[in-house]
Amino acid sequence: MTAEIILFWLFAFLTCAGAIMVAASQNVVRMAFSLVLTLGSTAVLFLLLGADFVGATQLLVYVGGTLVLLVFGVMLTATGPFTRIKSSPADAILSGLIGVVFLFIVASTVTAVNWDGENGIDQKIAMGAHAKAVEGGFNPTQQGNTTRPLGLSFLSLRADRDLKLDLPKESSAETNTAPVVPGVSVVMPGVMPPPKSPVPLSTGYLLPFEIVSVHLLVVLVGAAYLARTKRRATT
């Protein structure tokens, strides 16, 4: 019973309890607090899975940003004549039953897979991939491993995949020399042909990163436009 197991069970319980409270509660403010509990515990689960940067991002963006936004929405809309929004007890019981059945279906599917067997995850391959990602981090484990490979992969450099490639020695010498054949191919001055890599390098995420950046900008401008206070045309 190591500390990791104890932490896992503690935060697994907190995650599930918070999620059930979000689904079961009728009060929006209590739902928001339970969602804070759930998302924070999920961040700790991410840390337990070795994803330190994603866990920190979860805490910063979700708990610090999105949930504050939601709480502001609750505060701005909690006044007025129709504040009490309840569903009937029969609906709640019925949806709870359907939820339990749905959970049984999904959980039986998950537990039906033999994760250690021949058809499951090959533990050697899996641990090897994780160890490779750790090697690409250039840091000892205590300082966090995934930040640098994640940043490099957003720049389309895959340190976790390509750093330890065994390149053939004899082909590496002629990769940077331009094939200059006089009279046949005109080589533009200053333009090097791309060096041929003996092994195809892994692709990164530069284009999705740019797309998501522009998307976030457009979305925030659109949200500010939508949520602004409109002046009535009659006044």
Add this chain to the structure above:
Amino acid sequence: MQPTPDKFLFISAVLFVCGVVCMTTKRNGIGILMGVELVLNAANLNFITFSRFTPLGLDGQVFSLFVIVLAAAEAAVALAIALNFYNNHLTIDVDRGDELHG
């Protein structure tokens, strides 16, 4: 010693089911948003689990980062829409948004 992947997947299943139940039963518009956040978190937990236990490697973490960013964008837009709805109807009960029934 690490917990096995099926435990993480079970937690993810609980999150997903709670999110779906929350989305379908809440009449409060912001409650529906919270259900969406729960479902996206379940997907994130699956991504991170498979990036730890399979040769998927770092790609799962990159995808979960994208999911987090898109969830933040979705929350901003949906909240702006909820505020507009509140300005027009003086409530965010989604059952009252029935002007477009055809």
